[in-house]
Amino acid sequence: MRSTPTDWGEEMTRKRSSIDLGPMQAEEGMSGSGRDEAIYRNLYLAIVENHLEPGTKLPEDTLAEAFAVSRTSIRKVLQRLAYERLVDIRLNRGATVAQPTVKEARDIFAARRIVECGVIPQVVAKATPARLDALRDIVRREHEAEARRDRREAIFLSGEFHVELARIADNETIAELLTGLVSRSSLVIATYGAPMAGSCRHSEHHDVIDLIASGDVEGARAWMERHLKDVERSVVLVEETPSAPDLRKILDEVARRHRSDR
Amino acid sequence: MRSTPTDWGEEMTRKRSSIDLGPMQAEEGMSGSGRDEAIYRNLYLAIVENHLEPGTKLPEDTLAEAFAVSRTSIRKVLQRLAYERLVDIRLNRGATVAQPTVKEARDIFAARRIVECGVIPQVVAKATPARLDALRDIVRREHEAEARRDRREAIFLSGEFHVELARIADNETIAELLTGLVSRSSLVIATYGAPMAGSCRHSEHHDVIDLIASGDVEGARAWMERHLKDVERSVVLVEETPSAPDLRKILDEVARRHRSDR
DNA sequence: AAACATATTTTTGTACACAATATGAAAATA
DNA sequence: TATTTTCATATTGTGTACAAAAATATGTTT
Numbered sequence: 001m002r003s004t005p006t007d008w009g010e011e012m013t014r015k016r017s018s019i020d021l022g023p024m025q026a027e028e029g030m031s032g033s034g035r036d037e038a039i040y041r042n043l044y045l046a047i048v049e050n051h052l053e054p055g056t057k058l059p060e061d062t063l064a065e066a067f068a069v070s071r072t073s074i075r076k077v078l079q080r081l082a083y084e085r086l087v088d089i090r091l092n093r094g095a096t097v098a099q100p101t102v103k104e105a106r107d108i109f110a111a112r113r114i115v116e117c118g119v120i121p122q123v124v125a126k127a128t129p130a131r132l133d134a135l136r137d138i139v140r141r142e143h144e145a146e147a148r149r150d151r152r153e154a155i156f157l158s159g160e161f162h163v164e165l166a167r168i169a170d171n172e173t174i175a176e177l178l179t180g181l182v183s184r185s186s187l188v189i190a191t192y193g194a195p196m197a198g199s200c201r202h203s204e205h206h207d208v209i210d211l212i213a214s215g216d217v218e219g220a221r222a223w224m225e226r227h228l229k230d231v232e233r234s235v236v237l238v239e240e241t242p243s244a245p246d247l248r249k250i251l252d253e254v255a256r257r258h259r260s261d262r
Numbered sequence: 263m264r265s266t267p268t269d270w271g272e273e274m275t276r277k278r279s280s281i282d283l284g285p286m287q288a289e290e291g292m293s294g295s296g297r298d299e300a301i302y303r304n305l306y307l308a309i310v311e312n313h314l315e316p317g318t319k320l321p322e323d324t325l326a327e328a329f330a331v332s333r334t335s336i337r338k339v340l341q342r343l344a345y346e347r348l349v350d351i352r353l354n355r356g357a358t359v360a361q362p363t364v365k366e367a368r369d370i371f372a373a374r375r376i377v378e379c380g381v382i383p384q385v386v387a388k389a390t391p392a393r394l395d396a397l398r399d400i401v402r403r404e405h406e407a408e409a410r411r412d413r414r415e416a417i418f419l420s421g422e423f424h425v426e427l428a429r430i431a432d433n434e435t436i437a438e439l440l441t442g443l444v445s446r447s448s449l450v451i452a453t454y455g456a457p458m459a460g461s462c463r464h465s466e467h468h469d470v471i472d473l474i475a476s477g478d479v480e481g482a483r484a485w486m487e488r489h490l491k492d493v494e495r496s497v498v499l500v501e502e503t504p505s506a507p508d509l510r511k512i513l514d515e516v517a518r519r520h521r522s523d524r
Numbered sequence: 525a526a527a528c529a530t531a532t533t534t535t536t537g538t539a540c541a542c543a544a545t546a547t548g549a550a551a552a553t554a
Numbered sequence: 555t556a557t558t559t560t561c562a563t564a565t566t567g568t569g570t571a572c573a574a575a576a577a578t579a580t581g582t583t584t
Contacts, residue, residue: 069538069539070538070539070540071539071540072537072538072539072540073537073538073539091545092544092545092546093545093546093547
């Protein structure tokens, strides 16, 4: 059972004495990397589960106060999240929650298709009943989350499923690669996905388990390809979101309306 | 033309006034991330081109003095290299040049096969004469490096070729993924590769360019699969390298010999 | 001489302070 | 009134100091 992230407001708010770091906080001293790891995990989940809107500023001071550490530790965590492309750090401008472009979103899903389909042969070869049961358990929790309309948990578990599936191939490098891609996918889904899309309809996860169990490499590969394309379609289809150039257009539009009002 | 890294000794040596940061050093102030980037690039190349033996300790003080910056900047760079798995950071024990295990090496090459073969269809689809010429140029420089027995440059350019090839697919995410895998491969080759292996024999890079140019997806994919397996075989075949457990054996051996000397 | 315990030294982890830069608001100018 | 300039404020970048931990050296005991 993972730690539930504190339910922050829409923006980072000041002056709350300290954020609950979950089970890890129990230990008093919490020396070394344990604390950093807990902070990282909190921010990571906050971003991936969309508690923090893409584009949200993440000021070092605020985070430092919130977690009751110095900026030094916060910077390290933000740096790491920047490597993982979950936050964006611009020189002298600080960190913000990343806003993946549509191109980036497509690239990510293309990469996932290559990696996840490519790993299927090894997955089928190394699958064990225990591993498959672990997958079934995730699917079960996924259904529960959907039943209670918990979109965030559903998205998270959907990602967990894909990573856990790949892990069966017993290739740590690929597992890490995919973990990164899945995190970014979650961010994409949170950004572009319609409410309850990308998880509700596509919880056919159970099907692929049977294909793997029966040793059907081609079937499993085809399923994965189709599944990932479905997810992408249900998400990125909304086309380019207005950022820099369209902002101007919108403002012009507003100005024009306002002028005709007078 | 990239900057040639300073030719450091086998170990990090103290008390040299400052390391030449190459062309970037020209600028005096060198504010912001430019300096960090230069330091990163230097360390990156030093590791990937095997100027620094795997396992070499990288003390923050020494590096800070060498590059004439504070430990703060060094820590950031080391952190980044750790994220890329080129250095290993252990709590309170500092950073060392990573020592990929044989398992890790196999995982990396397996991942490369999946990614590089998987990306071939897009590469063939998007290939342009200009892009292919860029590839041919790399091959040319590769041959030059081999001609003058410059193993380090040859390994580096071999990696560049694979990355540049994948870049044709116009998928930044995949390009970055592969860049990471190739760096680690270079480290693996530098670690486990026999002298002049992994580059000398396998400079058939020119062949795949023609396959791509002729639109032969399956041919190119098959070539890539075989090529990567060849490289892996020429490198990792040497089996497990002695680290912790075998050290004991070596010491016992030495002790035994020494004892019989007296 | 070997093994253990202890002290010293070295190195890393964290916080803090100051400098550099960007941001936003007020004032000056056209 | 719109635009530019200047200045105040807030936020990040970087260096340094101190605390904590590990590595190493020293000394003691068997």
